[in-house]
Amino acid sequence: xxxxxxxxxxxxxxxxxxxxxxxxxxxxxxxxxxxxxxxxxxxxxxxxxxxxxxxxxxxxxxxxxxxxxxxxxxxxxxxxxxxxxxxxxxxxxxxxxxxxxxxxxxx
Numbered sequence: 001x002x003x004x005x006x007x008x009x010x011x012x013x014x015x016x017x018x019x020x021x022x023x024x025x026x027x028x029x030x031x032x033x034x035x036x037x038x039x040x041x042x043x044x045x046x047x048x049x050x051x052x053x054x055x056x057x058x059x060x061x062x063x064x065x066x067x068x069x070x071x072x073x074x075x076x077x078x079x080x081x082x083x084x085x086x087x088x089x090x091x092x093x094x095x096x097x098x099x100x101x102x103x104x105x106x107x
Contacts, residue, residue, distance in 0.1 A: 046097065053088075053092040053093040060082040063085070
């Protein structure tokens with residue numbers, strides 16, 4: 001068990017139990033996905049995909065900040081995990097411009 005001085009050092013999330021960290025992560029992901037679904041159902045596919053891409057960037061940032069937290073992530077290399085998440089976010093954000101357009105053959 002850590003002493004009081006050791007608990008105050010580091011980031012606040014490191015002083016929270018692993019079970020609470022899991023629930024915080026699950027809550028954030030569920031809130032993000034609900035936001036994406038609401039935007040998509042409200043006929044805003046471009047904003048929905050951008051919100052999803054922003055969520056991926058947020059997960060990549062969390063992965064970079066808390067490298068020694070294997071609770072949230074399945075990948076072993078935090079570096080490649082973050083790079084892949086950012087590349088996917090860039091691709092989704094780039095392709096989101098075409099999400100609101102209907103092909104002329106479908107009109």
